[in-house]
Amino acid sequence: MKRISQYFGNFFGVNMNYLIGGGFWLGLDQIFSAGTSMVLTVAFANLISQEAYGTYRYILSIFGILTIATLPNMNIAVLTSVARGFENLSKALKSRIEWGFIGTIAGFSLAGFYFYQGNNLLGYAFIIMAVFLPFTDSFNVFLAFFRGRKLFREQTLYSIIIKSVSAAALIATLFLTENLLIILLAFFIPYVLSRVFLYWLAVKKFSPNNEVDPNTISYGKNLSLLQFLGFVVNYLDNLLIFYYLGPISLAIYTMAMAPISKFQKAFSILPDLALPKFSERPAEEIKKYLIKRIFKLFIFIIPIVAVYILIAPMIFDFFLPKYHDSIFYTQLLSLVFLCLPFSLIYTFMQSKAMQKQLYIYNISIRIIQLILTVIFVGLYGVMGAVIARLIFQLAATSILFVIFKAVK
Numbered sequence: 001m002k003r004i005s006q007y008f009g010n011f012f013g014v015n016m017n018y019l020i021g022g023g024f025w026l027g028l029d030q031i032f033s034a035g036t037s038m039v040l041t042v043a044f045a046n047l048i049s050q051e052a053y054g055t056y057r058y059i060l061s062i063f064g065i066l067t068i069a070t071l072p073n074m075n076i077a078v079l080t081s082v083a084r085g086f087e088n089l090s091k092a093l094k095s096r097i098e099w100g101f102i103g104t105i106a107g108f109s110l111a112g113f114y115f116y117q118g119n120n121l122l123g124y125a126f127i128i129m130a131v132f133l134p135f136t137d138s139f140n141v142f143l144a145f146f147r148g149r150k151l152f153r154e155q156t157l158y159s160i161i162i163k164s165v166s167a168a169a170l171i172a173t174l175f176l177t178e179n180l181l182i183i184l185l186a187f188f189i190p191y192v193l194s195r196v197f198l199y200w201l202a203v204k205k206f207s208p209n210n211e212v213d214p215n216t217i218s219y220g221k222n223l224s225l226l227q228f229l230g231f232v233v234n235y236l237d238n239l240l241i242f243y244y245l246g247p248i249s250l251a252i253y254t255m256a257m258a259p260i261s262k263f264q265k266a267f268s269i270l271p272d273l274a275l276p277k278f279s280e281r282p283a284e285e286i287k288k289y290l291i292k293r294i295f296k297l298f299i300f301i302i303p304i305v306a307v308y309i310l311i312a313p314m315i316f317d318f319f320l321p322k323y324h325d326s327i328f329y330t331q332l333l334s335l336v337f338l339c340l341p342f343s344l345i346y347t348f349m350q351s352k353a354m355q356k357q358l359y360i361y362n363i364s365i366r367i368i369q370l371i372l373t374v375i376f377v378g379l380y381g382v383m384g385a386v387i388a389r390l391i392f393q394l395a396a397t398s399i400l401f402v403i404f405k406a407v408k
Contacts, residue, residue: 025152036167054247061238069103074220075144082148087208100134132188139195142202229366237385240377256329271347278351297341
């Protein structure tokens with residue numbers, strides 16, 4: 001085992017002790033996350049109708065867009081600050097909650113619109129969303145604290161508790177009812193309360209110092225601002241499919257995306273591990289070896305894509321029999337896996353607070369994604385959404401590579 005570890009360490013040029021140590025815990029977190037998420041996906045697919053699930057995904061897509069108000073990328077700023085010894089969390093938490101009320105106002109406005117349209121179901125749904133929105137992800141700053149301190153074990157254990165509570169509440173509710181408003185309450189209440197409690201426990205147990213990095217809040221706001229268009233465009237395909245084709249088509253597309261999203265989430269272990277390391281090392285040193293290691297990862301992922309394309313029909317036939325129409329879409333979407341290694345370039349730019357490069361990248365790719373999504377979904381529906389995602393990933397990877405090469 002030691003020789004195998006040394007071989008892969010030499011091949012990829014990484015510290016395998018660090019990768020295995022931190023990677024084990026983050027990997028355990030991702031495995032548990034993928035497991036609970038897939039169980040939830042199977043539960044939704046088999047316990048409620050496609051129309052109800054499509055409507056639920058539409059509401060969560062709006063929620064996903066409005067969470068930009070809570071400054072989600074503040075966690076990146078907190079992580080990099082903690083890695084450098086600045087551990088104050090209260091200012092970041094306060095800032096996230098205060099800004100989150102902008103999302104609340106938007107949610108209430110949407111509720112008023114749907115009440116005016118006579119759609120009371122969506123009206124009440126957006127009221128529920130608006131009430132909880134400022135608090136949903138804001139308390140996750142304690143997870144950024146754990147990552148910055150490289151407390152991957154604690155991050156994983158706390159994260160598993162959160163996911164267990166949320167999944168158990170949702171699955172129990174799905175067995176009892178298809179009422180969308182009750183399902184939303186079962187999603188939001190455990191989601192918020194578990195994070196509030198664990199934030200309090202983390203601060204009490206690990207006593208972060210009160211040192212403040214004066215750049216944390218402004219950097220977190222800037223990172224979140226440049227992601228604003230990304231939040232909108234990332235969910236735009238869902239909104240357009242719901243608008244043009246209805247909730248059933250959105251349910252089919254969402255199920256096709258589900259395994260893809262889980263793999264992307266699992267791969268995020270590497271950027272999570274790399275970010276604190278990149279924050280500590282000089283940019284010149286990282287730039288010398290990063291591309292070489294990225295291409296080795298690219299070669300490593302090719303057989304994973306091939307295997308997934310082969311086994312996808314069996315997975316859907318067994319676990320998601322009502323969603324046979326999703327199989328071809330998910331096979332095509334698996335090609336985005338090939339672009340994942342290049343996300344380490346983005347992690348490198350985040351770690352060095354390269355705000356100019358981050359703005360150029362995010363604005364350019366989101367404009368491209370916006371144009372592709374509107375055109376292709378409007379013309380070809382669900383297949384258009386799949387084509388738009390594939391072209392977008394290729395364009396985003398190309399732009400990342402060009403910007404990285406241009407960095408002095």
